[in-house]
Amino acid sequence: MRDDQDPFPPIARLLELKRRETPPPGFHDRLRRGVMRSIRADRAEEIRPWWSVLWLPVTGSRAMWAANALAFAGIAFLATATFQVLSTSADSGAEVEVYAALPLPAEVGMRNTLVTTPHAPGLVAQAPPRLEYRPLPAQGTLVPMPAALHGSGAHTGSGAHTGSGGDEVARQLFRPPSRKNPSFILVSDRIQEP
Amino acid sequence: MDPETPRLPLHGETASGSAAPDDTPLVRRAQSGDEDAYEELVRRHQHRIYGLCYHLTSNHEDAADLAQDAMIKAWKALRSFKGDSSFYTWLYRIAYNTVLNHLKQRRHRTPHLSLDDLDFNAEHTPELLELISTITPRRDVGLAELHQRLNEAMLRLSEEHRTVVTLHDIQGLPHDTIAEIMQCNPGTVRSRLHYARQQLQGLLGDFLKQ
Numbered sequence: 001m002r003d004d005q006d007p008f009p010p011i012a013r014l015l016e017l018k019r020r021e022t023p024p025p026g027f028h029d030r031l032r033r034g035v036m037r038s039i040r041a042d043r044a045e046e047i048r049p050w051w052s053v054l055w056l057p058v059t060g061s062r063a064m065w066a067a068n069a070l071a072f073a074g075i076a077f078l079a080t081a082t083f084q085v086l087s088t089s090a091d092s093g094a095e096v097e098v099y100a101a102l103p104l105p106a107e108v109g110m111r112n113t114l115v116t117t118p119h120a121p122g123l124v125a126q127a128p129p130r131l132e133y134r135p136l137p138a139q140g141t142l143v144p145m146p147a148a149l150h151g152s153g154a155h156t157g158s159g160a161h162t163g164s165g166g167d168e169v170a171r172q173l174f175r176p177p178s179r180k181n182p183s184f185i186l187v188s189d190r191i192q193e194p
Numbered sequence: 195m196d197p198e199t200p201r202l203p204l205h206g207e208t209a210s211g212s213a214a215p216d217d218t219p220l221v222r223r224a225q226s227g228d229e230d231a232y233e234e235l236v237r238r239h240q241h242r243i244y245g246l247c248y249h250l251t252s253n254h255e256d257a258a259d260l261a262q263d264a265m266i267k268a269w270k271a272l273r274s275f276k277g278d279s280s281f282y283t284w285l286y287r288i289a290y291n292t293v294l295n296h297l298k299q300r301r302h303r304t305p306h307l308s309l310d311d312l313d314f315n316a317e318h319t320p321e322l323l324e325l326i327s328t329i330t331p332r333r334d335v336g337l338a339e340l341h342q343r344l345n346e347a348m349l350r351l352s353e354e355h356r357t358v359v360t361l362h363d364i365q366g367l368p369h370d371t372i373a374e375i376m377q378c379n380p381g382t383v384r385s386r387l388h389y390a391r392q393q394l395q396g397l398l399g400d401f402l403k404q
Contacts, residue, residue, distance in 0.1 A: 011391045015363040032236050035265045
């Protein structure tokens with residue numbers, strides 16, 4: 001096992017001294033316990049179900065506890081918000097049904113009936129005879145002429161555009177697409193040259 | 195040798211100095227997940243694994259961490275152990291590689307020695323005094339100083355040379371086993387051992403009797 005022809009006998013004897021270098025008493029017991037503790041902790045980690053991390057606050061650090069508390073609060077908030085949205089949607093649907101069932105006047109004045117409905121939060125124009133509510137259309141479609149714009153320059157409501165000047169502006173802004181149905185105007189964002 | 199003087203076990207010995215029993219049954223049980231069996235294997239080999247780590251680093255704290263890491267790694271890799279070599283050779287190889295990786299990471303740091311925790315109670319035993327007197331002509335030198343100088347000299351060796359000296363001259367492993375652990379041939383082990391001793395002789399010449 002050992003070299004019999006050792007050309008450096010003092011060195012070999014000196015190195016024997018290193019066998020005397022031993023750790024403090026009890027070290028090896030602590031080392032072995034540390035090894036086995038780590039191994040058992042790893043194995044427990046491997047077989048632990050995913051939901052058991054929720055119980056970490058019981059034994060975990062403060063930071064872990066705070067993180068879990070925050071996660072719980074977030075989940076609770078999301079659940080509450082989702083429940084409220086769902087219940088609001090159901091209520092508004094019922095309201096619409098009740099509202100639709102209300103009797104309407106025999107003749108609906110179409111010239112000034114821009115209203116809002118729960119399912120169309122913007123302005124809508126009431127369109128007889130089917131008594132349906134339709135969303136205010138985009139550019140290029142027909143909507144009823146507001147009553148304020150009928151007549152001579154009353155649409156502005158100011159003295160600056162009264163009389164024939166007001167009529168001209170109204171014509172430029174709301175040029176009727178056809179004389180067959182002058183109650184409807186063409187929605188346009190552009191003033192056309194006369 | 196004085197039985198009262200503590201020392202790390204040599205190759206083929208248990209910590210109590212008796213002949214090492216066969217590890218195979220315990221290894222089989224440990225491979226099937228028996229933690230108690232592995233604990234017994236740790237108990238059998240931890241002294242030598244710690245000794246290897248300590249003599250390669252000359253630092254008690256590092257050696258403790260490295261020995262623990264090596265034995266945990268061995269547990270995790272135990273299923274891959276096929277029994278081609280003995281268990282302790284396999285365990286030694288894991289410990290050796292663990293220490294090498296550690297030393298590579300710390301290559302650019304100044305190594306520090308921590309001998310304060312070690313047991314020097316045996317310093318004044320007659321056997322040791324006689325041993326010291328055969329090693330050095332200087333009567334004023336104490337055991338602690340001798341250890342300090344020796345460890346400093348060991349740290350100046352390359353990792354391969356230090357390993358060979360540790361495994362052969364300190365732990366008493368045969369060349370073949372060292373070659374298996376270091377994954378080289380026995381001739382390389384012999385030449386490294388010769389070169390390492392030569393270097394130590396040069397580094398510690400003023401302490402040694404010619």
